[in-house]
Structure formats: C-alpha cells, structure tokens
Amino acid sequence: MVRSRRSRGILAALAAVALLAAACGGDAEQPREAGEEGDLRGGTLRVQMESFVHECNFDPTCEFVSYANMIHTNLLQRPLMNYRHVADDPGLEILPDLAADMPEISEDGLTYTFTLKDGVMFAPPVDREVTSQDVAYAFQRMASQQQGNPYTYYFEGVIDGFELQKSPAEDVEISGIETPDDKTISITLSDPVPDILFRLAMPGTAPIPQEVAGCFPQSGEYGRFVISSGPYMLEGSEALDISTCDSMEPIAGYEPDRTLNLVRNPNYEPATDSPEMRSSNPDRFELSVNTNVDDIFNRIVAGETDTSPDDPPAQFLRQFAEDRERLPSNPVDVLWYIVMNLTQPPFDDIHVRKAVNLAIDKDGLLRAAGGELVGEIATHILPPTMGGLPSDEYDPYATEGFAGDVDLAMEEMAQSAYDTDGDGVCDAPECSGILHISRNEAPWTEFNPIIEDNLAAIGIELETREIEGGSAYELVSTTSENVPIGSHGGWGKDWPDASTFFEALFTSGAIQAGPGVNNNTGLVGITSEINEERELGIEGNLEGIPSIDAEFEECVAMELGQARLDCFNEVDRILMEEVLPYVPYRWDEETHLISDNITKWEFDQNAGEMSFAHIAVAS
Amino acid sequence: MTQYIIRRLMWVVLVLLMITLIAYVIFFVMPPVDPARAFAGKRPTPELIETLRHQFGLDQPFYVQYGRFVQRLFLGDEYGWPGFGFSYATRSPVREELFQRAVITIQLGAGAAVVWLLVGIPIGIVSGIKRGTLVDRAAMGFALFGVSAPVFWLGLMFLFIFWQKLGIAAGTGYVALSENPVEWFGHMIMPWIVLALLFAAFYARMVRGSLIETMGQDYIRTARAKGLSERRVVVKHGLRASLTPIVTLFGIDFGTLLGGAIITETVFNMPGLGTYVVQSVFRGDLPATMGVVVLGALAVTVMSLVVDIVYAYLDPRVRYT
Numbered sequence: 001m002v003r004s005r006r007s008r009g010i011l012a013a014l015a016a017v018a019l020l021a022a023a024c025g026g027d028a029e030q031p032r033e034a035g036e037e038g039d040l041r042g043g044t045l046r047v048q049m050e051s052f053v054h055e056c057n058f059d060p061t062c063e064f065v066s067y068a069n070m071i072h073t074n075l076l077q078r079p080l081m082n083y084r085h086v087a088d089d090p091g092l093e094i095l096p097d098l099a100a101d102m103p104e105i106s107e108d109g110l111t112y113t114f115t116l117k118d119g120v121m122f123a124p125p126v127d128r129e130v131t132s133q134d135v136a137y138a139f140q141r142m143a144s145q146q147q148g149n150p151y152t153y154y155f156e157g158v159i160d161g162f163e164l165q166k167s168p169a170e171d172v173e174i175s176g177i178e179t180p181d182d183k184t185i186s187i188t189l190s191d192p193v194p195d196i197l198f199r200l201a202m203p204g205t206a207p208i209p210q211e212v213a214g215c216f217p218q219s220g221e222y223g224r225f226v227i228s229s230g231p232y233m234l235e236g237s238e239a240l241d242i243s244t245c246d247s248m249e250p251i252a253g254y255e256p257d258r259t260l261n262l263v264r265n266p267n268y269e270p271a272t273d274s275p276e277m278r279s280s281n282p283d284r285f286e287l288s289v290n291t292n293v294d295d296i297f298n299r300i301v302a303g304e305t306d307t308s309p310d311d312p313p314a315q316f317l318r319q320f321a322e323d324r325e326r327l328p329s330n331p332v333d334v335l336w337y338i339v340m341n342l343t344q345p346p347f348d349d350i351h352v353r354k355a356v357n358l359a360i361d362k363d364g365l366l367r368a369a370g371g372e373l374v375g376e377i378a379t380h381i382l383p384p385t386m387g388g389l390p391s392d393e394y395d396p397y398a399t400e401g402f403a404g405d406v407d408l409a410m411e412e413m414a415q416s417a418y419d420t421d422g423d424g425v426c427d428a429p430e431c432s433g434i435l436h437i438s439r440n441e442a443p444w445t446e447f448n449p450i451i452e453d454n455l456a457a458i459g460i461e462l463e464t465r466e467i468e469g470g471s472a473y474e475l476v477s478t479t480s481e482n483v484p485i486g487s488h489g490g491w492g493k494d495w496p497d498a499s500t501f502f503e504a505l506f507t508s509g510a511i512q513a514g515p516g517v518n519n520n521t522g523l524v525g526i527t528s529e530i531n532e533e534r535e536l537g538i539e540g541n542l543e544g545i546p547s548i549d550a551e552f553e554e555c556v557a558m559e560l561g562q563a564r565l566d567c568f569n570e571v572d573r574i575l576m577e578e579v580l581p582y583v584p585y586r587w588d589e590e591t592h593l594i595s596d597n598i599t600k601w602e603f604d605q606n607a608g609e610m611s612f613a614h615i616a617v618a619s
Numbered sequence: 620m621t622q623y624i625i626r627r628l629m630w631v632v633l634v635l636l637m638i639t640l641i642a643y644v645i646f647f648v649m650p651p652v653d654p655a656r657a658f659a660g661k662r663p664t665p666e667l668i669e670t671l672r673h674q675f676g677l678d679q680p681f682y683v684q685y686g687r688f689v690q691r692l693f694l695g696d697e698y699g700w701p702g703f704g705f706s707y708a709t710r711s712p713v714r715e716e717l718f719q720r721a722v723i724t725i726q727l728g729a730g731a732a733v734v735w736l737l738v739g740i741p742i743g744i745v746s747g748i749k750r751g752t753l754v755d756r757a758a759m760g761f762a763l764f765g766v767s768a769p770v771f772w773l774g775l776m777f778l779f780i781f782w783q784k785l786g787i788a789a790g791t792g793y794v795a796l797s798e799n800p801v802e803w804f805g806h807m808i809m810p811w812i813v814l815a816l817l818f819a820a821f822y823a824r825m826v827r828g829s830l831i832e833t834m835g836q837d838y839i840r841t842a843r844a845k846g847l848s849e850r851r852v853v854v855k856h857g858l859r860a861s862l863t864p865i866v867t868l869f870g871i872d873f874g875t876l877l878g879g880a881i882i883t884e885t886v887f888n889m890p891g892l893g894t895y896v897v898q899s900v901f902r903g904d905l906p907a908t909m910g911v912v913v914l915g916a917l918a919v920t921v922m923s924l925v926v927d928i929v930y931a932y933l934d935p936r937v938r939y940t
Contacts, residue, residue: 150660220710
C-alpha cells in the first residue's frame with residue numbers, strides 16, 4: 001500500500017512514463033496494399049544486415065565483394081556485359097547489357113568491338129547519355145595507381161597497354177582501348193583470353209561520368225557520389241551539386257555503416273534493357289545496418305524487415321525448417337576447406353595429407369555449421385555449380401556417411417615416414433604441437449574440437465589458435481609465417497569460369513611475398529628458386545612439391561565450353577589425388593529468411609546473393 | 620580557483636597525449652588487421668598494398684605517423700578543427716562521423732544518467748533511512764539484481780518482453796530528435812533504462828552506505844536535538860554530506876559513458892561512438908579508432924575537472940589554489 005504522497009508521486013511519474021512509451025512504442029500497423037494480381041511492381045524492399053561489408057566504401061572502381069557486386073550490377077551499373085541475375089546455370093550466362101549486341105571479334109581473337117545501346121542515360125544530376133568515353137574512363141580509373149584498387153589484377157597484361165600508371169585517371173593512356181566515336185569502343189588484348197567477356201561484366205568496368213568521379217582520385221572516395229546508369233540511383237542523387245569538386249556533398253542516400261537507400265532513376269529507359277536481366281519491381285530499396293543480429297531476424301519474423309544477407313541464426317533455421325518458402329536456399333559457388341602447407345612437416349608427406357582427408361568427419365563439420373541448409377559436403381575442389389563433378393560421381397576419399405574413417409586413415413598413415421613404427425599413428429616428433437590457425441567465431445569454434453579429435457586419432461596433435469577472421473587470412477597468407485595448417489578459409493569464384501578457382505589458389509605464379517597477399521596457401525608448385533627469387537621467407541621442405549602450372553596453362557588457353565570444363569575437372573582430380581593441399585569439406589549454400597511481404601524471390605547465381613533485379617514486394 | 624582550473628586543463632592536454640600515444644603503440648604492436656591488406660581485395664599484389672599504405676600514411680615510421688596525428692589534432696586538417704583525418708573504411712572525414720555519433724552517445728548517456736540518478740538516489744535514501752526493514756531489503760535486492768544482470772542480457776530481455784511479446788516498445792534503432800521527438804523518446808527509453816539499471820543499483824548501495832555513515836555523525840544528533848524535523852535533518856544535513864562521493868563517482872561514470880556504451884548501443888542498434896569504435900577496430904581503421912579514443916579520454920578528464928569544481932561547491936572545506 002502506498003503510504004506517502006512522495007511515493008504516490010513517484011509511482012504516478014513511472015506510470016506516465018510507461019503510458020508514454022506505450023503510446024510511441026511499436027510500429028503502428030501499416031495497411032499493406034496488395035498489388036493487382038500479376039503486377040509485381042511497387043513497394044519498398046527493406047533489408048537489414050549487421051554491416052554493409054563494403055570492401056571499398058561502395059566505390060564501383062574497387063568494390064568486389066558479393067553484396068556490393070550484386071547491388072551495382074543488378075541496380076546501378078550497366079557494364080558492357082552482364083548476367084540474368086537468376087539462379088543456377090541461366091544465371092551464369094553472359095549477355096550484352098550496355099552493349100547493343102555481342103561484340104565483333106577480330107580474326108586473331110584479340111580485338112573486341114562493342115556498339116553501345118542508344119538511350120542509356122546517367123541518373124540526375126549528370127542527366128546525359130552514356131558514351132564510350134565513359135566506359136574507357138572506368139578502365140583509366142582502374143589503371144591509375146592513385147586509385148589503389150584491386151581490379152588492376154584482372155586487366156594488367158590482359159588488355160594491351162593496360163598497366164598501372166602514376167598519373168591521375170584522366171591522364172592514363174591505355175593503347176588497347178579505343179573509342180572512335182561515342183557509340184563504339186574496341187578493346188584489344190595482348191593475348192587471346194577466352195573469359196574476357198566475364199571480366200567485362202565486373203562492376204568496375206561500368207561507365208563512370210568523369211565530371212563527377214574525376215573529383216575523387218583515390219579508391220573508395222567516389223562511393224558516396226556514385227552516379228547510376230541503371231534502373232535505380234542513390235536517393236538524393238538529384239541534389240548533388242556537380243558544378244565544382246568543392247561543391248559536391250555526399251549523396252544523402254548512402255551513409256556508410258548506416259543506410260543505403262535506392263530509388264528509381266528517372267532517366268532509365270526500360271526499352272534499353274531486357275526483362276530477363278532486370279525486372280526492377282520495387283520502387284525503393286532501403287538497406288540499413290543493425291548491429292543486433294537476432295533483432296534483424298526477429299524483425300523479419302515480425303514483418304518489420306523483409307530479409308537480410310546475413311546467415312540466419314540456428315534458432316530461426318529450426319523455426320522455419322519446414323517452411324521453405326520463407327527460407328529459400330541456393331547453392332553458391334564457394335568452397336570451404338582446410339589447407340595443409342605442403343612445405344611443413346608432417347604435411348609435406350602425401351600419405352599424411354591423404355590420411356587427414358580420410359580422417360576428417362565432414363558430416364560433423366556440416367552439422368556444426370548448420371546442416372544441409374548451409375551447404376553440401378564437398379568431395380573435391382570445383383563446386384558442381386561451377387561445372388565440377390557431383391559428390392556422388394567423384395569422391396576420392398569416400399567414407400561411410402562422410403563421417404571419416406579412422407581405420408582407412410591409419411592404413412594411409414602407416415605408409416608415411418612420420419609413422420615410424422607403421423602402426424597407423426603419426427609418432428615422429430613433427431606430429432605434435434602443430435600450429436593450426438582458425439577463426440574465433442561460429443561455426444569455426446565448433447569445428448575445431450572435431451578437427452582436433454579427428455587428427456588426434458591418427459597421432460597428429462594440433463595447437464589451435466583461434467583469431468579474428470581477417471587476421472587469420474593474413475597470417476596464413478603470409479608465406480614467411482610458415483603456418484602448417486589452417487581451417488579458416490574459403491574461396492568463391494570471381495566470375496563463372498573454373499579458372500578463377502585454380503589460378504589464385506594453386507598456381508606457382510600466384511605465390512607472393514608480403515603479409516596477407518598469397519592465396520596459394522598450400523604452396524602448390526613452390527620451388528627453392530621461387531622462394532629465393534621472390535624472397536618468400538619459406539622455411540621447410542621445398543623439394544619435390546608438385547605443380548599444376550602446365551595443366552592450368554593448357555586449360556586456360558581453351559575456348560569456353562565443355563572441353564575447357566573437362567580440362568579443369570582433370571586439374572581438380574590431379575589436385576585431389578596427386579597434390580592434395582586441401583581437405584575440401586563444404587560447398588556453400590546461401591539461406592535467407594524472408595518476410596511475407598516478399599511476393600517474388602530470386603537468387604543471383606553470379607553474385608551469390610539475393611537478386612535485387614527480380615525480387616518483388618507487396619508493399 | 621581560476622588558477623586551479625587552468626592547471627587542470629593543462630593536465631587534460633598531457634593526459635590526452637599519453638592516452639593517444641599508448642593507443643597508437645597498441646595499434647602498432649597488436650594491429651587487429653592490416654588496413655591496407657583489408658582494402659586490397661581478393662587478389663592483392665605487394666604493389667597495390669604499398670599504394671594503399673602510402674595513401675593511408677602507413678608507410679611512414681611510427682613516430683612520424685604519431686606526430687602527424689598530434690599535429691592534426693591540435694592544429695586541424697583540411698577537414699576542419701580538430702583534425703582526425705579520414706577514415707580508411709569510408710574515405711570520409713572522421714570528424715563529421717565522430718560528432719554525429721557523439722551526439723547520439725551523449726543523448727544515450729545523459730538520458731541514462733537522469734534515470735539512474737532519479738532511481739538510484741531515492742532508492743538509496745529510502746533504504747538508508749529505513750535500514751533493516753522490508754523496504755531496505757527490497758531495495759538492496761533490486762541493487763543486487765542490477766549489478767549482477769549483464770547489460771546485454773537485460774537489453775535482450777527488454778526487447779523480448781516489451782517489443783516482441785507485448786508490442787509496447789519501439790524496438791531497436793535510433794530516430795533523431797529533430798525528426799520526430801515522440802519516436803525519438805520511444806526508441807531511447809529502453810536503452811536508457813537498460814543502461815541506467817546497473818548504475819542505479821550501484822548508486823543505491825553507495826547512497827545507502829554513505830547516508831548511514833553520515834546519519835551516525837554527532838552533528839546529525841545535534842540537529843535532531845535542536846528540534847529540526849527529520850526531513851530537514853536528512854535532506855539539509857545528511858544528504859549534502861553523503862552525496863559528495865556520489866558526485867565524484869557520477870563524473871567518472873558519465874565521462875566514461877560518453878566514450879561509448881558499446882554493449883547497449885550494439886544491442887539496441889544505436890549508431891553511437893560505441894558501435895563506431897568496435898567496427899573501426901575490427902576493420903583496422905586507425906583514424907576512426909583514435910578519434911573515439913580522443914573523445915573518450917577528453918570526456919573523462921573534463922568531467923573529472925567538473926566534478927572537482929562541484930565538489931568545492933558542495934563541501935565548503937574544500938578550497939583549490
């Protein structure tokens with residue numbers, strides 16, 4: 001019972017606070033307008049994510065991660081070539097986008113001439129037609145050293161005269177790119193490159209207006225001023241004052257680490273596009289950061305947000321496991337693997353590497369990661385979605401239920417010099433205290449006990465160090481660190497060609513010195529000469545390390561098609577049976593939780609993300 | 620007093636320099652990630668990484684980098700004064716982002732401070748006066764809960780109960796006061812309460828203990844003997860003396876909060892300094908990280924000075940020269 005006036009006053013105040021919170025708490029129910037039957041246009045797609053994961057502040061000249069790639073190629077950028085932004089094989093087929101048609105190719109296969117479509121316009125405030133010079137300028141930006149961007153790798157030595165130059169972009173000269181008129185651009189290669197059209201579909205090659213981007217010479221700076229040539233634009237683009245560089249203020253629609261809002265580009269002409277490439281259904285896209293991951297998915301369930309590119313936490317996977325319409329799942333072209341350094345004992349012995357492949361409980365790793373909703377067990381390197389063989393057709397280290405087989409592993413280990421008494425257990429001094437680098441986050445923290453136990457059964461004692469993901473990559477990628485084994489890593493394609501899985505990961509040319517730059521972490525093809533010449537700082541066994549360089553060169557010279565794919569599948573077999581730097585354990589799947597507001601769901605196989613180009617919402 | 624304040628302000632500068640130097644050393648000795656490598660993409664080359672290191676100024680010796688940082692801080696840079704350089708992640712001036720986020724963190728901290736003072740001090744007073752009664756036990760039970768419950772758990776429970784289940788709260792996120800005051804309040808009330816509970820509980824215990832000790836003093840007995848009302852004895856004579864340690868504590872606590880309430884901001888998705896510094900550390904964004912370090916250190920040292928000045932007002936025996 002309230003005894004004093006003061007106490008009653010306090011209670012009254014608290015009650016008032018509660019009433020006020022109730023009055024302004026909770027979003028009021030918004031009337032949902034269902035579109036007319038068959039009409040998918042309209043509405044706002046609301047997406048939340050823990051962070052934007054922009055590698056380069058959304059600047060198309062240097063942005064390459066899947067999500068930003070998807071937004072640029074689906075909504076904002078019209079490169080010469082593009083994809084359908086749909087799932088599976090049709091989503092990996094290359095089509096002309098800004099180009100009116102497939103290019104004319106010279107007889108020697110070196111010069112590709114494109115004619116641009118009429119009527120493709122930059123969004124406000126640029127308000128003019130895209131020209132071939134705008135495409136050329138995009139390449140100049142990539143070749144300007146001031147930009148410091150990662151695209152240089154894809155074109156240096158590929159396009160004639162494309163090399164890193166110290167000049168600002170507008171002064172860069174690339175002899176292999178010519179623009180005889182506003183509608184024509186020809187690109188001449190140094191040597192035939194069968195996958196060049198895929199490279200020309202990357203967002204960095206899309207046209208860029210120099211009158212805006214010229215004010216931002218360093219990579220990442222242009223990200224808050226991106227001018228669209230696609231069906232959507234950054235909200236507030238029309239307010240950008242482009243009269244001088246100093247007058248430009250960041251476009252309101254993109255606030256790094258907070259919001260990214262896209263609205264229709266009023267200058268976009270659907271007749272210059274194709275519905276199979278872009279449906280452009282929603283009127284608006286609202287992307288926002290939410291640092292509370294559980295809250296993101298609670299909001300999706302409550303209908304306050306439509307979807308997220310983040311992986312749904314386990315409780316949501318369980319909740320919606322039977323409602324696959326709310327939980328669509330698509331295979332992406334990503335491999336997760338354990339890497340063994342071929343120069344570091346005991347992994348410099350192929351019998352040990354084979355024993356490890358036989359011992360690992362891949363089914364356990366998959367279940368620890370979330371089960372079949374997060375992927376399928378990988379039995380070799382090239383994912384089936386990239387043309388690799390399905391697991392039931394090729395599994396060189398098959399075990400019952402993919403659970404690993406200690407007996408088979410011990411049989412293999414007994415053939416190794418590190419098993420001194422031939423009992424199937426690694427017992428040499430090199431078998432204990434082996435540094436194992438992994439990540440300090442789920443699901444790797446769940447993987448590590450499995451991996452440790454599996455390898456302990458064949459006598460390999462790991463000392464696991466769990467560190468932040470980026471640091472793990474950097475450490476294992478630094479050749480001079482001589483890390484024996486790492487389970488932190490995964491790899492996804494750059495474009496839908498098998499070469500992008502093999503070149504960076506397994507050719508000796510890809511091995512580089514310096515912190516965090518080497519992707520060939522197994523050191524396939526390394527020799528003492530390479531180690532010395534490139535000052536890699538590798539200390540270990542450098543003799544007799546197998547190489548796939550010759551096989552790779554043979555495959556990459558082939559024209560696109562089945563023969564090329566067969567060639568790369570053979571490289572995969574060689575890697576799995578004769579080189580074996582990896583234990584591949586999962587081909588990834590992207591699973592999304594979506595709200596009832598989404599009336600049409602589509603997946604962009606090339607970007608490995610939901611397809612903004614075709615998604616539709618009710619309101 | 621003026622001389623004292625000037626001397627203390629000079630100490631503020633020295634403390635700032637020491638703290639920023641330590642932070643810089645930590646960043647160099649134990650970098651979370653090489654920012655140049657992080658922004659170099661999937662197929663980095665040593666040349667690309669060198670270019671980025673040059674853009675970020677990371678190719679200079681440590682002492683040169685630190686010297687430039689101090690110079691920018693005190694003299695300003697091309698983006699204004701004070702100068703914090705540009706963010707490696709967003710390629711935008713750190714200054715703008717810092718101040719925008721500081722406003723949000725100040726709102727969060729100030730609101731929580733009001734709540735914890737309004738809740739903690741009265742509870743502590745009532746508990747101190749009614750020592751040994753059921754009211755005292757209930758109050759200290761609340762205090763035990765408040766200091767024991769982790770902030771992240773409290774936040775998640777509040778969201779679950781009031782937003783998800785009851786639907787009476789606004790949920791996560793931030794709406795600017797200028798945009799919609801009612802929605803602003805609706806989004807702030809839960810983070811205020813969650814953040815304040817720990818402090819309220821602690822302050823309740825502090826006030827209780829301090830008041831009990833003060834009320835046992837001779838001058839309190841004298842005041843009662845003079846015939847003053849109990850209310851006057853407690854408020855005018857007891858509280859004034861017992862609240863001085865609370866003033867000191869409040870200054871430090873509030874100053875620390877201004878550096879960013881990381882957990883509360885993360886749970887409630889508030890774009891304040893706390894979430895900013897976490898993102899920046901993980902990305903190796905040194906200028907952004909140092910910006911938050913500077914603001915946080917400044918907040919604590921300035922609040923410490925304010926507290927000392929208020930202390931002199933509360934306790935006439937304290938005189939600064």
